[in-house]
Amino acid sequence: MPTDAPAIRLSGLTKSFGTVNAVDGVDLDIAPGEFFSMLGPSGSGKTTVLRLIAGFEMPSAGTVELFGQDVTAKAPFDRDVNTVFQDYALFPHMSVLDNVAYGLRVRGVGKAERRERARASLEKVRLGSFGDRKPAQLSGGQRQRVALARATVVEPKALLLDEPLGALDLKLREQMQVELKELQRDLGITFIFVTHDQEEALTLSDRIAVFNNGRIEQLGTPAELYERPGSRFVADFVGTSNLFDEDRSRSILGREGQHSVRPEKMTVTHGGLDGDGIVNVPGTVVEAIYLGSGVRLVVDLDDGTRVSVLERNDRDRVRDDERGDRVVVSWHHDDVVHLGTEVIPGISG
Known part of the structure; x- marks a missing residue:
């Protein structure tokens, strides 16, 4: 596998639903360790691209490469990525610790090791003392952090986040933005973040792809997109x-x-x-x-x-x-x- 390969490479990626191209020939390289955001309004194609990377959808054309390996035809569980959704999908009958350890359990990791790794993952999101609680006993921000701990405990090479902060109130969302950026920096893995919130994308990202009608309208750093928008759409949507x-x-x-x-x-x-x-x-x-x-x-x-x-x-x-x-x-x-x-x-x- 090439050592200089991008974390994710999309080549000619297209996804059609009937006569509609939800994703229309997207070419994109995302670097290892990058906090990368896909920004756009509803229906712009950003979430479909994330699902194509995760393997939840199969492309109509084009390829998906993860760290130099073509995974276009592989199932989600055969891709070294994990996904965090807006709906955290925690198991209500399990403790927080068991929720975090679940992915390790599925992978056949022994009980002692998976509990140790789950505790360490909870410590990283500052919930080390919450392992015995049930999800219903946590706040929205705490459940969000549990979902992040569960997604990262299996040590994926890339973490995909589908509008994970959308259900939080403004003050908590702003707090979680800071915590999410700190977590990504500590873990050193690639984060791919989907959002329609331009302030959120500007706050968190190393680079941003602005999507419109299934295509990337502009790609750049937050400062480049804000200070030098390349089109009317970007100027009007980003700020x-x-x-x-x-x-x-x-x-x-x-x-x-x-x-x-x-x-x-x-x-x-x-x-x-x-x-x-x-x-x-x-x-x-x-x-x-x-x-x-x-x-x-x-x-x-x-x-x-x-x-x-x-x-x-x-x-x-x-x-x-x-x-x-x-x-x-x-x-x-x-x-x-x-x-x-x-x-x-x-x-x-």
Whole structure:
């Protein structure tokens, strides 16, 4: 087996359901030890790709390789990966320790060894004292950690996670994001994470593939996708963007093509800003939305273009804008991102 082989290689991967291509010719390499996220809306193909990697679905065309080995035709139990689902699927009648040890039991590991390894796995997720409890006695976050311990105790080369945090409330989900990243770093194995939550993907990932209509729309690091989206879809899906079609790009930005500017790159003042490369455009405040950490201002520019501006709620912010206020929206030329030639159906902020 090649030592420099990617952890996972997908070549021409296609999955059809009737006349619909849920996955349409995906080519992708994922490196060993990488935290890789597949991000996209419902129906974009990301979960189907995960199921093809796991072996729960067979491709209509293309191949799946794991660490240099073609596993396209192999059953799930013959692939050195494990999967964690949003529904943790813990056995309610078993103790936490027995749940974690179950995969080892199926593999024929002796009782003493599997219990020792299960305890060690629970320690890694900070549940070492919870082994005698039943799943019903745990919180949602604790059950999530048990599911992770069960999936990693068998030491897979890659862990597949299908929206595992989707059932948790916001505060717990944010806590689990940190714990999940720490666990992946400690284990040093490849994590492939499926989510529709762009903030979650940006927080966790080394790289992200943005899926749309069964294909990868853009592949890159979180910073690359956010700062330099390659298409209108990515700009609009990964975070919030102010989108300018060709006419408005020409009239407002003085540029050909279609472009975007992130709300936090814009500033609202009453007199505009000075400096080389600064664009100042007058408008009227339509809405001011208090977000706690910041304030989102919705402004109609004088030509009718609606933009969103995100201002930090810090001590430098000394004024409160209200609906109807006349303002100037400013940004720098360097913060304008070219989006190519695809059609933008309307302007959103």
